[in-house]
Amino acid sequence: MSDRAARTVVVTQRFFDEETISYLDAHGCEVRLADLPPGKADGELTEETLLQTLAHADGWIVGHARVTRQLLSRLPRLQVIARRGVGYERVDTAAVKDLGKVAAIAVGGNDACVADHALALMLAVNHRLRESQLQMNAGSWAILTGTDLYRKTVGIVGLGRIGRGVVQRLKGFETRILAVTANPDPGWSRQHGVEHVGLDTLLALSDVVSLHAPLTDGTRRLIDAGALARMKPTAILVNTARGGLVDDAALLDALKAVRIAGAGLDVYLSESDPAYTGVTAELIALPNVVATPHSGASTREGLIRTNRIAAQCVVAVLEGREPPAACVIADGRPRA
Template sequence: MSMKSKSVVVTPKFFDEATIRFLEKSDLSVTVPDFPEGKNDATATEAELIAVLSEADAWIVGHSTVTLSLLRSLPRLKAIARRGVGYEKIDLKAAVETGKVVTIAVGGNEESVADRTLALMLSAAHRIRESQQQLIDGTGTILIGNDLYAKTVGVIGLGRIARNVIRRLKAFDTTLLATTPRPDHAYGKSMGVEYVGLEELLQRSDFVSLHAPFKPETRHLINADRLAMMKKDSFLINTGRGGLVDDRALLSALKEGRLGGAGLDVFESEVDPGLIEITKELVRLPNVVATPHSAASTHEGLRRTNAVAAKCVVSVLNGDTPPEDCLVVGG
């Protein structure tokens, strides 16, 4: 048994040794539990989570659902550090009620997600998936794709990831549109971004890229009516959150030829498992390029987010305030 006075439990996969050493050098005992076969921190039951967290002072969490009943069962726990920036699976009211500090790993994965966003744009437009399938099938038929170069790209939401996407898109000589609740006009002028309303953005864009947070008011931000506003040969890219798009409506638009294609890293079935069959239909379409919510999952991106989460844990357990932009509640 470790003689260190405080402990941290790390439940996400792919937690690197360098960050574990950092935590240990900060005088913390580190536990990386083995879940039962076929389970991970997203699918583990509340009882399984309680079993591994009962003596933890801090928890570095991946995709677990964090509820009031879970937190009430963990009186020793002080800090919950999300490896990532989305915290919709954490009941923040419950965290406040039970006196926990919740942090996110701001700045860790934005470059990786921005890279994936451009990869999906280019893959969908250039019909990479369809072209490879032609080679697999032995036909080698040449399919005519579309350029990203000199096109109009509409960005919905203007946080860190979106700004990194915009920085990359400048190299493609794109016309850049953005819609956001709080336009930063100095930024827009410096980057050549035109602020427009959502409907105008949808009507003018050749590519629409989603980077808005998922909230009750942004659920189905892209619905059947708004899909109908988009150009028939345009592409919808979602590396934001499942639920921003009505995936059933998107499936209909794609099957009926009302969109050029889509690049998707997130799906509505992540928040509504009853829609898993819709997800399966979407990813089978030849003009859909899809990845399993893995845009942040690069070796480099995971090392960065691991490090930020670890620093947040050390700050909280040492009685310090974590970085302001990483602190969600508590402190």
């Protein structure tokens, strides 16, 4: 159909499910899946490659590629950019508005899987799973003494959707929960037994510090050498939010000096700053670090949910409707 051909949606992410493709097709969109190099994500594509890939796109469902002013200015046909995820520090929202486009995120799609992942990292580090397996691989079955999560104090930095999901999951462990958040909801916190404290108090009292804050000018490198020095030597740090929240060089120093007991990491400063690539390599080599490759949101179910939300945002814009307000991060469409 010519009508369908007029709406092209390019997807620069792997694992884009058939049900979501069918949804887009049913709404008159031709779906084109980018041919990503083996082992590469769209964040590693050059601007010229992205330009070629998106030359005829009306909608773009994106992962980690940088959505820059220079790129967008060379894509006049592109109307809407939808992130299959919730972080958007790589999207130039001012450029989106200036150029009359719309940018959206997939709010709510990956909350459950990232919250699960945070709990998995807490348990894996506390129970020394990586250290035990490394010893077994080397031929030693000596038993390492782990640490309970049960009835410990957990500090949550950021009580958005994912932070709240972590709180709910921790109930079964009978933990004491401390929180620092930009927009506290006293009623919700009372209902879930959350104590709001200052960051220094949270760091000093927590057995686990779990990060769930957005990356902003106010939170960048929130966990620096000083913050790590205020943590208990028996405590662990878990970061499933954004690498820029932590000074990874300071974290490496603290772990090497055993100033904290361990870390569970899904995100790294090197993702946004290549100068830290060597620091990341050293971090993930430590036996008391359980590391994953920014995969907390990548469960089959979570990706299907975020695929669908991103697709719904694209369809809404292409049909001249409003996407869910919570998903819109920039809207430059002219208003009557």
